[in-house]
Amino acid sequence: MDFVGKRFWFFIISLLVITPGIIFLILAPGLNPGIDFTGGSSMTLRFSNDSNINQEQVRDQLFALSYEEATVQNLGENSFFVRTRELDEVAKDALVTNITSSLDEGAENVLQGFDLVSPIVAQETVMNAFWAIIAAAIGIFIYIWWAFRNVPSPLRYGLAAIVALIHDTIIVIGIFAILGELMNMEVNTMFLIALLTVIGYSVNDTIVVFDKIRENVLIHSNRAFPEIVNLSISETISRSLNTSFTLLITLVALILFGGATIREFLFVLLIGVAAGTYSSVAIASQVLVSWDQKSIGIPFRNRTVT
Amino acid sequence: MRRNARALITIALIITICAGIVGFQKISIGAFNRGGDTPLGLSLGLDLQGGSHLVYEANLVDPTTGEKQEISKDQMQSLSHTIDRRINSSGLGEPIIQILGEDRLLVQLPGIRDPGRAKALIGETARLEFRHRTLNAPPQPIESIKPENIKSIKIDELREDGKIFSELDEKDKDDQTQELTSFPAVIVEFDETGSNNFETLFLNLSLSLEKAATEAAAGNFGSPADQIHITIDGDEELRFSTLANSIRKIGDTPRFGIAFPSDDTGMDGNIAVEDAKKKLGNNPEIEFAIKKGFFDEDIGLSGDDLKSAYAGQHQASGVPIVNIEFDDRGTRIFGELTTDIFAKQEETGVRDQIAILLDGQELISPVVNSPITAGTAVIQGGDFTMTRVKDLALLLESGRLPVPIELIQERDVDAILGADSLRKSVAAGFIGLGLVLIFMTLYYRVPGVVASVALIIYAVIVLAIFKIIPVTLTLSGVAAAILSIGMAVDANILIFERMKDELRAGRTMLSAINIGFNRAWPAIRDGNVSTLITCAILYWFSDQLGATIVQGFAVTLVIGVAISMFSAIVVSRTLMRVVALSPLSRKINLFTPTGAGNITNRESV
Numbered sequence: 001m002d003f004v005g006k007r008f009w010f011f012i013i014s015l016l017v018i019t020p021g022i023i024f025l026i027l028a029p030g031l032n033p034g035i036d037f038t039g040g041s042s043m044t045l046r047f048s049n050d051s052n053i054n055q056e057q058v059r060d061q062l063f064a065l066s067y068e069e070a071t072v073q074n075l076g077e078n079s080f081f082v083r084t085r086e087l088d089e090v091a092k093d094a095l096v097t098n099i100t101s102s103l104d105e106g107a108e109n110v111l112q113g114f115d116l117v118s119p120i121v122a123q124e125t126v127m128n129a130f131w132a133i134i135a136a137a138i139g140i141f142i143y144i145w146w147a148f149r150n151v152p153s154p155l156r157y158g159l160a161a162i163v164a165l166i167h168d169t170i171i172v173i174g175i176f177a178i179l180g181e182l183m184n185m186e187v188n189t190m191f192l193i194a195l196l197t198v199i200g201y202s203v204n205d206t207i208v209v210f211d212k213i214r215e216n217v218l219i220h221s222n223r224a225f226p227e228i229v230n231l232s233i234s235e236t237i238s239r240s241l242n243t244s245f246t247l248l249i250t251l252v253a254l255i256l257f258g259g260a261t262i263r264e265f266l267f268v269l270l271i272g273v274a275a276g277t278y279s280s281v282a283i284a285s286q287v288l289v290s291w292d293q294k295s296i297g298i299p300f301r302n303r304t305v306t
Numbered sequence: 307m308r309r310n311a312r313a314l315i316t317i318a319l320i321i322t323i324c325a326g327i328v329g330f331q332k333i334s335i336g337a338f339n340r341g342g343d344t345p346l347g348l349s350l351g352l353d354l355q356g357g358s359h360l361v362y363e364a365n366l367v368d369p370t371t372g373e374k375q376e377i378s379k380d381q382m383q384s385l386s387h388t389i390d391r392r393i394n395s396s397g398l399g400e401p402i403i404q405i406l407g408e409d410r411l412l413v414q415l416p417g418i419r420d421p422g423r424a425k426a427l428i429g430e431t432a433r434l435e436f437r438h439r440t441l442n443a444p445p446q447p448i449e450s451i452k453p454e455n456i457k458s459i460k461i462d463e464l465r466e467d468g469k470i471f472s473e474l475d476e477k478d479k480d481d482q483t484q485e486l487t488s489f490p491a492v493i494v495e496f497d498e499t500g501s502n503n504f505e506t507l508f509l510n511l512s513l514s515l516e517k518a519a520t521e522a523a524a525g526n527f528g529s530p531a532d533q534i535h536i537t538i539d540g541d542e543e544l545r546f547s548t549l550a551n552s553i554r555k556i557g558d559t560p561r562f563g564i565a566f567p568s569d570d571t572g573m574d575g576n577i578a579v580e581d582a583k584k585k586l587g588n589n590p591e592i593e594f595a596i597k598k599g600f601f602d603e604d605i606g607l608s609g610d611d612l613k614s615a616y617a618g619q620h621q622a623s624g625v626p627i628v629n630i631e632f633d634d635r636g637t638r639i640f641g642e643l644t645t646d647i648f649a650k651q652e653e654t655g656v657r658d659q660i661a662i663l664l665d666g667q668e669l670i671s672p673v674v675n676s677p678i679t680a681g682t683a684v685i686q687g688g689d690f691t692m693t694r695v696k697d698l699a700l701l702l703e704s705g706r707l708p709v710p711i712e713l714i715q716e717r718d719v720d721a722i723l724g725a726d727s728l729r730k731s732v733a734a735g736f737i738g739l740g741l742v743l744i745f746m747t748l749y750y751r752v753p754g755v756v757a758s759v760a761l762i763i764y765a766v767i768v769l770a771i772f773k774i775i776p777v778t779l780t781l782s783g784v785a786a787a788i789l790s791i792g793m794a795v796d797a798n799i800l801i802f803e804r805m806k807d808e809l810r811a812g813r814t815m816l817s818a819i820n821i822g823f824n825r826a827w828p829a830i831r832d833g834n835v836s837t838l839i840t841c842a843i844l845y846w847f848s849d850q851l852g853a854t855i856v857q858g859f860a861v862t863l864v865i866g867v868a869i870s871m872f873s874a875i876v877v878s879r880t881l882m883r884v885v886a887l888s889p890l891s892r893k894i895n896l897f898t899p900t901g902a903g904n905i906t907n908r909e910s911v
Contacts, residue, residue, distance in 0.1 A: 200840035250738035
């Protein structure tokens with residue numbers, strides 16, 4: 001199969017996936033940041049099994065308690081995720097007691113979880129997250145540069161891996177901007193961990209293809225570079241697909257049967273694994289080729305057919 | 307073959323050990339203790355067992371300028387000690403306290419029922435007081451027991467098991483084997499109120515005695531225990547004081563027996579039953595009073611008057627000591643206090659003490675060797691170790707300069723939610739693992755079965771390592787563990803794909819396996835190293851914040867990645883070699899993936 005010759009189409013597909021996300025990101029409100037990034041309180045309320053309370057009732061009750069800013073998300077199984085401004089102990093108790101007595105009289109243990117993040121911590125989290133991602137990218141770049149020191153222009157491999165990594169990150173963030181708008185999905189610390197995991201996975205996957213290129217460049221030194229890349233992709237494609245397939249099976253199982261608590265986290269991984277697999281074939285390797293052909297700006301001039 | 311046999315034995319040994327570690331609920335070898343009542347004895351994080359995760363920031367503001375002050379390491383240490391002590395003594399459970407960065411404190415309260423109360427305790431500012439402790443205070447009448455609460459008073463022999471000798475049946479009386487001693491005692495019968503109140507009194511006396519005994523056992527300057535002081539106004543007056551250990555409740559009756567002290571120190575000690583009965587007469591009246599073992603007087607000396615407290619060693623003898631230094635006001639009050647105590651000592655021989663209390667709890671109560679008017683003093687103790695004096699100094703410091711703290715992050719998880727998450731993630735993990743094994747076997751056939759076995763071995767080793775270190779398993783850790791299964795699968799897939807290439811090139815099974823493993827290694831290594839780099843960065847990132855969720859994820863992933871490399875390179879390879887030497891290896895179709903049976907020349911891609 002000719003992968004390298006289709007690189008123009010790969011870039012177009014990526015652009016098509018990325019663009020809507022970017023539009024949602026730029027248009028207000030963009031990502032829907034959770035309390036980890038804004039500060040405030042959030043809690044999980046679980047009412048009794050036969051209570052039949054809906055999201056609207058919880059929201060109205062919060063409104064009546066003058067928590068106009070509160071957001072409510074139905075987690076299923078009579079559980080709700082409620083986000084409010086920063087609550088102290090007294091306010092928290094009052095809120096829970098009030099909601100319980102007016103919506104589900106006599107229910108016990110309604111407050112299942114409570115989180116509080118002060119604005120200082122939230123601000124630090126944002127900064128730390130930013131630096132963590134930059135640091136991860138630099139660390140990985142340097143490692144790949146070093147690991148590929150035996151092939152011509154190792155720097156390119158490092159940079160191409162970073163391009164793929166940024167590509168995957170933008171896809172995940174973009175999709176979350178859309179989901180934040182449509183489904184009120186929030187971005188929190190777990191989202192960041194997931195993003196870093198995606199970065200790790202994306203690079204892991206890219207390296208497998210690059211490793212094959214590294215090997216083939218040395219074996220077939222008389223062949224043209226695009227041809228070598230194409231051969232390497234062909235030789236690794238079934239491994240790439242199988243690996244992401246097994247990972248996707250595990251993730252889907254976790255999403256379906258695991259608790260609601262880490263569902264968003266797993267969702268990020270799901271998108272990220274798909275994007276990571278795609279990008280190692282369609283972005284990282286193709287960037288190498290385009291760079292080699294000096295055709296980054298005009299990717300289809302030097303169309304190569306092997 | 308011999309090499310394979312050796313490798314197989316090593317693997318079998320590792321599996322047996324790991325399975326043993328996972329299988330036994332509790333492991334304890336000497337001081338090494340692992341496991342517990344949790345599933346498989348793994349240590350669970352707050353999100354899986356329920357509990358509170360609190361991050362506090364210390365805000366030390368200069369009282370005069372209003373500027374934020376730097377907080378020293380010692381201050382953070384003492385803050386952590388204070389919180390630890392408060393929560394531990396409240397019976398709310400054992401906190402895990404960690405200092406984060408310069409001025410933050412992470413307090414984790416696993417399985418706590420009442421986070422509100424714990425938070426109130428943590429938020430209190432420390433209160434350090436120095437009090438004048440007078441030993442053996444005069445008796446104070448007990449108001450709660452009135453004459454009308456008392457129904458009868460008599461004298462009898464009280465046996466130490468709480469039975470009255472004259473009420474015993476003959477058999478019991480003659481039974482010498484019991485070796486129970488009897489003492490002359492006053493037996494008082496109360497009405498219900500009286501009985502209840504006396505029981506409370508009895509309990510308090512017992513507590514005080516217990517405390518004094520512990521102090522004495524620890525070799526502290528202990529203070530004497532409280533005593534009950536009894537005055538019986540009969541034909542003659544009968545007076546004595548005694549400790550809780552001479553009081554017995556008599557069966558289920560509202561009666562209590564109080565034995566006469568056996569020594570001569572109590573005023574009417576060593577009295578015989580007949581004499582006591584004579585003194586009691588026909589119409590006795592009894593009065594109870596409590597004789598406190600000590601009495602603390604507030605002299606207005608507090609932590610505010612302390613200039614510093616630090617651990618050190620005595621210049622001459624080198625024994626560990628605590629140095630304390632007072633400011634001007636403190637020096638004056640402390641000078642007066644020590645002068646008074648010393649003067650009383652010289653005059654009457656009674657040694658009063660200085661009680662040092664933190665949050666109403668006694669830290670230490672030293673005696674005075676000489677008047678101290680210079681404002682600097684040292685505290686010595688027979689049992690003082692360097693650790694003890696450091697702790698003491700830190701506690702004194704925490705009361706000297708109470709550091710106000712502010713709650714900046716909180717995460718509470720109810721135990722029910724935690725258990726629910728645990729159950730669901732474990733179920734999901736099994737389902738996921740099962741699906742992967744099925745896929746691997748169906749697609750890769752024999753190598754797939756080998757990989758599946760290797761994966762199960764991998765899972766057992768990972769669990770064993772989690773238990774031994776121990777790694778606290780959090781929800782994100784479970785996610786990481788499952789992700790690392792993916793990594794382990796990936797390593798296997800890489801190897802099999804390479805092996806397949808070699809088989810296609812016409813190599814023999816054994817050499818295809820060897821070359822396949824060698825060729826796959828650089829990709830596995832580089833891929834895993836990049837994951838490890840990400841983990842290291844995640845760890846650093848979480849360390850800044852005390853984000854235990856992130857940390858748990860990173861640690862779990864590192865272990866998972868490391869073991870996955872081992873499982874792919876060592877376990878899968880050895881098993882594959884063994885399979886290759888078996889008759890199975892002749893059926894090449896069993897070693898190539900479904901649909902790839904027709905081996906083609908790769909040049910025709």
